[in-house]
Amino acid sequence: MSLPIEIIERILLNCDGKTLLRARKVNNDWKNIVDYLSLRTDIWEWCCNEEIPKNELVEYLQNYKSDDPDKFLNIYTNWSSWEDIKDIRCDIIRSPVEINRISCIAVSGEFIAVGSNDGRLRIYTVDWKLIYKARILAVRLNSLAFMESRCERTNSCMDLPYLTLVIAFHKGLHIFCFDGVNETQLVIHDVKSHSVYKNYVCYEKVGGRIYIARLNPSDGGGKELTEVWFSRVYSPSSISCMKMWEGVCTFLINNEVKIIDYETSDCSTMDIMKRKTRIKFNFPLVESSDTVILRDDVIIRLCKNENDVKCDFIEFFLLGENDLYSKKMFTTWDNFRSYITCIYLYGNTLILGMDVGCFSEIVFRVPRNRIMEQ
Template sequence: MCIFPEEIIERILKHCDGKTLLIAYAVNEQWKNIIQRLTKRTKIWKRNCLRDIPKGELVKYTEKYINQNDIDKWLNIYKNWCAWQDIDGNIEFDIHLSPIEVSRITSIAVSGRYVAVGSEDGRIKIFNDNWDLLHTTRYQAIKITEITFMCDEEYFEARNGRIYVLIAYKTGTLVLTEFDGKLNELSVIQDVKLHSVYKKYLCYEKRGGRITISKLCKNSMGTNVFCEITFLRIYSPSEVSCLHMWGGTATFLINNEVKVLKYDENVPPISIPERRVRIKFCINNHPRLERSCHIYRDDIIICASTTEDDLREQFLELFILGEKGSYSKKLFNTWDVLESYITCMFLYGNTFIIGVDIGNIYFYHISSWKEFDIRNYQKKMIVGRHPINGIDVREDSHQRKFYVHSSFKVHEITGLRVNDYQYDLHCGV
């Protein structure tokens, strides 16, 4: 029997963190009703998401949540975030082969209820979440290397049935399109070596060393095009290995120097990036070394270095960027641990996924990158027999659905949340 009036309990619970609320929900029917009432009348779950979930994770959860108008969106995001901190104990996995027929798949992207698939012959196909084909087209008869959905937060066209799709081709061509039942070409950029997208912003490097930061904006005809914000130049012998945009910062790896540039409305037309840190690679000066680097958020760089000789080896170098020019690093031999070579990496909030050349994927929970160990995966799944080439995700009220593709198939891997309101202290902050 409860010795406190409901008004007192409600006042107390109103100021509790999300983990405490999830535990209190299972106390009894009275407390459950109080929390349900608070959920409807207040923004208690949005406040707890903003307070408890790291900003770098929350940005992705809100972006990938399938129904932005769901009144329980913040509650569901919080519960999913808690559950995925213990993948082995709280998540049940299921895998399905998609029914689509696409020859030589090269890329996949997911946004809301849309799935875009690119192929070796340059075709892009748009499906809904039931795999009904909505549209197919081809702008160039050359390999599509990446597809990205872009978001114009100012106009919210996606809510009105309009979305923006950026298509990257092997030739270095970027094509901005608008989808309103069919893809309509809006803008074309040529000779692009590298590019990165964050919401409505695009950063790209062209051949010759010019790096441009642009954003979606309306022209005089009311059509969305790219408007240049600023640019900078990189001169030989310097070379940009990778670049990434996130949260108002563009991060560049130039040779072995990490440089950053803050972009906003007040940035000058010509910019000079600020040097953040100089890193040192463990694997270097090998005559036949192939290195692929990726920047995650604005503080993590992961490089896969493969030696192309008789004794083929692959090393994973993880750089964790700190403050005032400091960094720490980790080194792993992927063959010694996974007995395969990494072909794909994907970070979604607190979940890191590695895909390998024999068709397996590995799930890791990231509580701290300094504690990351490639050997300590929480879930291994056999997807097929072919190399994993790409991954994307969507999230809804009870699950995260990962779209994993090889060159021949797309598999849907669903991670369903179980054991609601029974999460252990892993959910604490």
């Protein structure tokens, strides 16, 4: 090195995360300098907070262990790899366990939950150690979502799991709490749709009744749901979709996007939803369309065309400030020569699962100066 290490360190402290990643790949000497800076400072945490959009960073933080010393380095490496993605390759990796009739899967930072068509729930650690197995319902488990999960260190030097799962089944929710020894279960009936975020759950019941509830410890040592907010939608009889994210719940009712700040101190049980924007759909909202809210700023509608030529239409909306949004529309057949089976948003990339067994990606990030008023 032609420069003293102290000078190189000062230069690197003023670099962005992508430059630091490139510096780590030069050789072992440069890697050691960057890693030494990581020990002395919170340089990777600074890079994450400065460069990763808040909504994306919140999502990454939920999927990494809080006590991992390389957490922010791994988050930044993951995020930047999706920033400049050119191609998605799917490698088939078989798990060391065999599970039949899988209907849903959920992953937290430390646990993997698997639901089955016969109502069985299996929970594994990240190294596929089975910690729970039982048939908790007599019907198919439709979806799983972690509300909270962690490992607790005991005096016997054993890690005991502490986790809560929201399990959706036909017209109901099953909230399952497990502390490694004991389990408690709460059941909510007549549920049409729901969304989960941290220790909150929002659900719509038959008749257009909407609730937001927080999971709290009960006096008996178990768990109980405390109602935080309630509303009722009279027209239509049910909302189109909902999504909880970082203290805000976003609703799509007909073609209007509305929100409620459920974590604010002045939020009352009967607060009125605030109108965010009105969306202009190219196709009317019908039963053959599937609409989802991803995070709190992306809405996707997948419309099935059952006429002469079968084709899926996608309408993609990126919400901006106030009443602004951008819209893009395309057909799955023209773009992908296949039909979409599932939709997932990870970081800054929209991942679409196809019926031909492959993935395609669309980077949804749009500069704010391109968000148009509709």
